Amino acid sequence: MIDVTLENFESEVIAASMTQPVLVDFWAEWCGPCKAIGPILEKLEGAYGGAFKLAKINSDEEQQLSAAFGIRSIPTVILMKNGQPVDGFMGALPEGKVREFLDKHVQAQEGEPEEEELPAEEPGAADPAAQLEKLQHAVATDPSNDDARFDYVKALLLAGRVADAQRAFEPVANKAGVSRKIDALARWLDAVKFAEGGAQLAEFDAKIAANKRDFEARFARARLLMAKQQWTAAMDELLEILMRDKAWNEDLARKTYIAILEIIEPPKAKVADGQIPPDDPTVATYRRRLSSVVLS
Structure with a gap:
């Protein structure tokens, strides 16, 4: 490798x-x-x-x-x-x-065993299907556990199961205004729905080339990238808006940027000595970029 x-x-x-x-x-x-x-x-x-x-x-x-x-x-x-x-x-x-x-x-x-029986082994934690089943069970057991629901809907979207994700999200949709995690899922689902309308990156590329301050085109492009799970490219596009107009459209670019950070942030887990591990390097980098633009 x-x-x-x-x-x-x-x-x-x-x-x-x-x-x-x-x-x-x-x-x-x-x-x-x-x-x-x-x-x-x-x-x-x-x-x-x-x-x-x-x-x-x-x-x-x-x-x-x-x-x-x-x-x-x-x-x-x-x-x-x-x-x-x-x-x-x-x-x-x-x-x-x-x-x-x-x-x-x-x-x-020749001479290398292919271990044909391995596919029949019991699914472990790394098995996506098993992980989804575990998350589904967690939500069913405790429907009020928003963290478990966030992880479940996120896993469904990463697997491309949009309709299932939408159904799992609906019971908490009204919490988007008070929960950062739920808001992030709402914005992701909205981006996916927008992409399903058939919009293409090329049409927004042309608009941006003609006018770098066409923030509607830049935001639409960021939503398409978000739907494609091209997270850093989407945040780069949102930064282009923020560098030119920090409060554009009632802070829409910044809120969407924060939603993406919430989506890509790995779960925090304590290590053996009880310490919290360092931030994910990609998330840390893009948090710094947001701060530098917003605070400048």
């Missing part, structure tokens, strides 16, 4: 795929499903005995590469052969499905 950047992409992916299939995993630190699929891909790289090479690309840090591949959501996994993408999938598939995908294109090297 190798971490790929714009600088080594040509050698580690394009050139390497001329002699060996390269599996490219687009991921990000804040992405829960990415943390589920990542270990599976790393495990299978070893299990297949070098039949393919695993390359990981941090989509937040390498946005140019993400744009070049048209990445709309993560995790996205793309198989490269002879310098070209030949197949791929989105989302955190279980190990058995990933094996099925790989077996269409690569063959495990």
Whole structure:
């Protein structure tokens, strides 16, 4: 497994795929499903005995590469052969499905056990389906637990189950004005609904190119990026509004920016010594950027 950047992409992916299939995993630190699929891909790289090479690309840090591949959501996994993408999938598939995908294109090297029985193992905490079931049970057991509902609706949206997410959100929709977490979900669902209307980034790009102060176009573009789960790109667009007009449209850009931070903030968990771990680096960076713009 190798971490790929714009600088080594040509050698580690394009050139390497001329002699060996390269599996490219687009991921990000804040992405829960990415943390589920990542270990599976790393495990299978070893299990297949070098039949393919695993390359990981941090989509937040390498946005140019993400744009070049048209990445709309993560995790996205793309198989490269002879310098070209030949197949791929989105989302955190279980190990058995990933094996099925790989077996269409690569063959495990002789002498390396494929451990065919592994897909039948009991689902663990990293299994997205099991995690969703656990969150659903938590909400059913305690409908007033807004933290559990936030995690459940968020997981459904990350999995692309928009209708289910909307249904799970409806019982707490009236709390959006008093709960930052619920407000964040409301704005995310609104962005998804907006994207379903068929709007395209290109039309807003053209409007912004013609007028950099077209804040309606910039905000629409940020909503589309939010719907595509391209969080840092969405916040970058919102910052463009804030740098020009901090209070535009009753503080709409800042409120949406804060909503995205709420969505991508990993759950806080105490470590063994009772201390709170450091902030997620992406979240910390974008909090600083917001502060520098708002307070300037």
